[in-house]
Amino acid sequence: MTELTTHLHDGDLAVFLIGARVNRPWRPDGWLPAFAAMGPMLRELWKDPSSGFLHARTTVDADLRGVTTIQYWRSVEDIYRYANADDHAHRPAWLAFYRRAKKVPGAVTIWHETYAVPAGGHESLYGDAPTPFGLARATGSIPATRRGRTARERIRSTAGPAS
Template identity: 50%
Template sequence: MSVPPVSGHRVAAAAEGDVVVFLIGMRINRWRAVRHWLPAVVGMLRMLKELSQDGESGLLGHRGLGGGGSRVHSIVQYWESSEKLLAYASDQGGQHRPAWAAFNRRVRGSEGAVGIWHETYVVPAGSYESIYIDMPPAGLGEAWGVEPVSRRGERAAQRLESGAGRRR
């Protein structure tokens, strides 16, 4: 496996406008109830593949999150807009609707074998800040790309106060 190149000494995400962050995860409550939680994992992988192959979907990037032990599995997603996220969630022809319906059918008799959650955040322009030093782009920088930090003398709080999270 090759190591991704570092993006430069000091860069920031090149995000413009509002940023939509979608967190989604599941918790396996009963390991032996594989028939309840494995389809949720497979469904999420199918959705991410579908979204990644559709340049118009609005998904800019995603990354698995560690933590929570082996029972908890989470993904952070960056979206172009909340409208595109909601359009995907309600698209009758996409992977999400049938996966959601199947999940709901399976969990009715599962006695809490698996739990799922999601949170959506629409972060206004100028209300986010990022910096990456000597590492490959990650998170917001991976989703939107990176650019050199222009105000090297400022601290994060000063960049946020001045609205430097906006890159136009």
């Protein structure tokens, strides 16, 4: 029988997608530093539970020219606080990227998307996951039946009592 689980989190959260895509493979001086900057930032975040960062995973894009890192955070404000802090790895890397981009324009695309997800605006289902994955990895997992049999029931259960 398939074991179905869902994530444990009930409140607000933020999902942050960030990525880079190589446009000019022959110019690693323009794109390699952008790729190399992500590791130190993630290591810094993993070491600081007070940052609001919950979990991340990185995927390789289908065209093999880019990567996307999916991050889970407690809030959008936590993301902004980290991104703008002078004493963390992001801000210096960001400024260095813009200086480099002037010298090698168009070598790499960097991008991000931020989603503020209110309580009740998320649901998940994992079938036979030997280790937690995605949002469940970030927040813990519980049997899906504790929230409902269907996606519609599970998303309603995180929204709190119906008004």
